Every structure is written in C-alpha cells, then in structure tokens.
Amino acid sequence: MNYPGGLKKNFKLNKNYGNRGMNLEADLNETNTYYLDNDIAIIYKKPTPITINKVDYKSRNDAVIKEAHFKIPSTTDYNGIYKAKYIDFEAKETKSLTSFPLSNIHKHQIEHLKLIYKHGGIGFIIVKFTRLNNTYLLFINDLLDFINNNDRKSIPLSYFNKKGFIIKEGISPRLDYLKIIDEKEFKYEKES
Amino acid sequence: MNYPGGLKKNFKLNKNYGNRGMNLEADLNETNTYYLDNDIAIIYKKPTPITINKVDYKSRNDAVIKEAHFKIPSTTDYNGIYKAKYIDFEAKETKSLTSFPLSNIHKHQIEHLKLIYKHGGIGFIIVKFTRLNNTYLLFINDLLDFINNNDRKSIPLSYFNKKGFIIKEGISPRLDYLKIIDEKEFKYEKES
Numbered sequence: 001m002n003y004p005g006g007l008k009k010n011f012k013l014n015k016n017y018g019n020r021g022m023n024l025e026a027d028l029n030e031t032n033t034y035y036l037d038n039d040i041a042i043i044y045k046k047p048t049p050i051t052i053n054k055v056d057y058k059s060r061n062d063a064v065i066k067e068a069h070f071k072i073p074s075t076t077d078y079n080g081i082y083k084a085k086y087i088d089f090e091a092k093e094t095k096s097l098t099s100f101p102l103s104n105i106h107k108h109q110i111e112h113l114k115l116i117y118k119h120g121g122i123g124f125i126i127v128k129f130t131r132l133n134n135t136y137l138l139f140i141n142d143l144l145d146f147i148n149n150n151d152r153k154s155i156p157l158s159y160f161n162k163k164g165f166i167i168k169e170g171i172s173p174r175l176d177y178l179k180i181i182d183e184k185e186f187k188y189e190k191e192s
Numbered sequence: 193m194n195y196p197g198g199l200k201k202n203f204k205l206n207k208n209y210g211n212r213g214m215n216l217e218a219d220l221n222e223t224n225t226y227y228l229d230n231d232i233a234i235i236y237k238k239p240t241p242i243t244i245n246k247v248d249y250k251s252r253n254d255a256v257i258k259e260a261h262f263k264i265p266s267t268t269d270y271n272g273i274y275k276a277k278y279i280d281f282e283a284k285e286t287k288s289l290t291s292f293p294l295s296n297i298h299k300h301q302i303e304h305l306k307l308i309y310k311h312g313g314i315g316f317i318i319v320k321f322t323r324l325n326n327t328y329l330l331f332i333n334d335l336l337d338f339i340n341n342n343d344r345k346s347i348p349l350s351y352f353n354k355k356g357f358i359i360k361e362g363i364s365p366r367l368d369y370l371k372i373i374d375e376k377e378f379k380y381e382k383e384s
Contacts, residue, residue: 042307044267049239050257065242065260075236079271081278084312088273115234120276 024093024128024135027174028078034173035082041178043080043087049073075112076123082178083186086121088113093128099154100127102147110147113140122185126167126177127160136164137180216285216320216327219366220270226365227274233370235272235279241265267304268315274370275378278313280305285320291346292319294339302339305332314377318359318369321349328356329372 028045035041054067076090090113092104105125113123123140138155142163146155165180220237227233246259268282282305284296297317305315315332330347334355338347357372 039307042304042311042313047239047241047263048244050242050260052240063262065257065262068242068257068260070255070257071239081280081308081311081313084278086273086276086278112234115231116273119234119273121273121278 024091024126024130024175027169028091028126028177031173031175031177032078032080035178041080041082041087043078043082045078046073046075072106074108076109082122082181085181085185086116086119087181088116088121089124089126091126091128093130095130096154097129097131097157099152099156100129100160101154103153110140110143114144117141122181126175127164129157132157133169135167135169135175136160137167137177138164139184216283216318216322216367219361220283220318220369223365223367223369224270224272227370233272233274233279235270235274237270238265238267264298266300268301274314274373277373277377278308278311279373280308280313281316281318283318283320285322287322288346289321289323289349291344291348292321292352293346295345302332302335306336309333314373318367319352319356321352324349325361327359327361327367328352329359329369330356331376 025045032041032043032045035043049071050068051071052065052068054065056064056066058064076088078091079086079088081087090105090109092100094100094104113125116123117140125138125140125143126135127138128135138160143155145163146159165184167175167177167180170176217237224233224235224237227235241263242260243263244257244260246257248256248258250256268280270283271278271280273279282297282301284292286292286296305317308315309332317330317332317335318327319330320327330352335347337355338351357376359367359369359372362368
C-alpha cells in the first residue's frame with residue numbers, strides 16, 4: 001500500500017520498539033534518545049501529520065479521535081540542534097539491492113532540505129538498504145548534485161558508496177550519525 | 193475541557209484560518225508562511241502528536257484513521273531556522289487580564305527550551321493576552337529566572353511588561369516576532 005510519506009513504517013514502530021533487528025525509524029529514535037540522555041544533541045522525529053475530522057469527548061481527560069486522515073508532510077521527519085547547528089533530515093528504507101528510488105522522498109521535502117542548507121543548517125537524508133544492512137548518510141548538496149545531473153529516477157548504490165557516508169551500527173547508540181557530522185562539519189574545529 | 197498541550201485550539205484553527213481577528217496559532221502560521229515565502233526563515237508548527245490505534249484501508253490511496261488518542265507533546269510546538277540559528281518556541285493564549293498561568297505550559301516543554309538554550313539555540317515563549325490584545329515574547333532565560341525566584345503559579349502581566357517584548361500586530365506578517373530576535377540576538381552584527 002501506498003501512504004503519503006511512507007507512513008506504513010509508523011505502524012510497525014510500536015511492535016518493534018525495543019527489539020533488536022529493528023527498523024531504521026526505531027534505530028533512529030533509540031539513537032536520538034541516547035543523544036538526549038547524554039546531553040549531546042536535541043533531535044526529535046516529528047509527529048505524523050493528520051487532519052482531524054471527528055473527536056469524541058468521552059470524559060474530561062479522554063478525547064478519542066474517531067476520524068482523521070493522513071496529510072502529506074510539508075517538511076522532513078527529523079529536526080533539532082547539535083553544537084548550536086540546526087539539523088534536518090529525512091530517513092528512508094529500501095529493499096532494493098542496487099538503488100534508492102527517488103519517489104520515496106517527496107519533492108517538497110528535497111526543496112525543504114535545499115532551503116535549510118541555504119539558510120545555514122545541516123540537511124541530509126539517511127537511507128538504509130535493508131537487505132544489505134547498510135545505512136548511508138547523504139548530504140543535501142550531494143543529493144541535489146545527483147538530481148541536477150541525472151535523468152535517473154533512482155540513485156544507484158554506487159553513488160552512495162562514492163558520495164555518501166556509511167553509518168556504522170553499534171549497540172548504543174544504534175546509529176551514530178552525528179559522528180559523520182563531526183567529521184564533515186566540525187573537522188576544522190577539531191584540527192585547530 | 194482539559195486536553196494535553198492545549199489541543200483545543202487546533203480544532204478552531206480550520207474555521208478561523210484566513211480571517212481577521214484570528215487566534216494566535218493562525219496568526220503565527222500566517223507569519224511563518226510569510227517568512228517562508230520571503231526566504232526569511234524556515235519555521236513550522238509541528239503536527240499534533242497522536243497514537244494511532246485503528247486504521248481503515250479503504251483503498252490504495254485513502255487510509256482513514258478510525259481510532260487515535262492525543263499524546264502529551266515531548267517538545268514545543270514550533271521550531272526551525274533563522275539566520276543559521278536554531279529557533280524553538282511554544283505559543284499560548286490566555287483570557288486572563290492580569291497573569292499567565294504556568295500550568296498552560298508543560299514542565300517538560302520548559303525543560304526542553306532550557307536544553308535548547310544550553311545547546312546554543314534561541315528558545316522563547318509567545319503569550320497572547322487575548323482580552324488585552326497584547327502578544328509578548330519572553331526568552332527562556334527570563335522565564336526560568338521567574339520560575340526559579342518565585343513561588344507563584346502564574347506570571348503577572350507586569351513581568352511580561354518588564355522582561356518580555358511586545359510583538360506588534362501588522363498586516364503581513366501578522367506577528368513579526370523575528371524582529372525581536374534581530375534586536376536582541378543579532379544587534380551586535382547590525383551595529384558592527
């Protein structure tokens with residue numbers, strides 16, 4: 001089935017949460033909780049955007065939504081702050097062994113990341129090739145480079161190997177993607 | 193009625209949107225759209241957080257949520273980027289003529305803003321005294337100063353007049369709150 005913005009994943013989340021062999025979203029949530037608990041960064045996944053049509057007010061403290069619809073998200077799923085920098089990204093899984101279909105990301109999400117970059121923030125996508133068990137971080141400027149120079153509707157794995165950064169899987173945090181931000185964005189600070 | 197995080201406001205939104213004499217949330221949404229359209233800042237309101245229990249898959253493209261519950265928000269309602277700085281705030285209305293009840297803001301939202309400030313972001317609350325038609329911006333450090341030095345469960349209007357900044361109402365944008373950020377955060381840049 002085909003929900004806006006890959007919503008299907010969200011329903012799996014509750015079942016998988018806390019287990020090993022988790023999906024990307026659960027791994028990122030665990031990682032963000034680790035960053036928060038260790039005072040490293042404050043990064044959250046945004047709630048799923050919905051339009052509410054009907055609400056039942058059972059009691060003073062218990063309102064039940066009886067009808068609502070999914071909305072196409074205006075922005076990416078994750079944002080926050082790290083070392084005083086604004087962080088913004090979208091995360092997607094693919095079962096493909098060879099390429100990541102661009103149709104997995106909404107056009108306005110790419111436009112959003114482009115704007116974030118222009119305004120001095122750090123924007124990227126995280127893509128997990130689930131059957132390879134490889135997770136990549138690709139910065140927005142490299143994503144845009146690909147889109148602007150190719151007619152292809154999917155990004156080949158080779159491009160991720162060339163321009164992306166592998167996020168190594170660990171115990172805690174599960175996916176330390178900020179390590180890549182450190183290496184790429186803050187390396188001059190570290191060297192000086 | 194008493195919903196977590198002042199959710200009641202959200203239901204009014206659709207009706208009032210686009211009208212004058214709008215509520216604070218509609219004014220802020222209009223202002224954020226203005227900032228976005230004019231390439232000034234990228235600031236969004238986060239979707240209302242919910243837990244989804246039942247979904248009907250009517251057709252390939254139309255999923256209807258049949259049962260969901262409101263969750264207490266973990267963070268504030270608004271965040272984004274302005275002049276490469278991370279911006280984060282919560283917005284609340286009060287009908288009181290004399291003070292703003294602190295019970296209107298969740299404790300963990302205040303903790304969240306405190307963390308944002310610590311990590312180099314700009315955190316604040318926007319409070320509209322609807323019957324006075326006055327809207328204030330109060331920075332998190334001033335909010336914390338009040339909480340740490342008072343046993344009162346509400347912030348008197350006089351404190352907003354002393355420590356807060358009035359957001360002047362305009363045509364477009366309706367509530368130019370970034371003007372205050374300019375004056376307070378970026379004044380040294382402007383002066384130099």
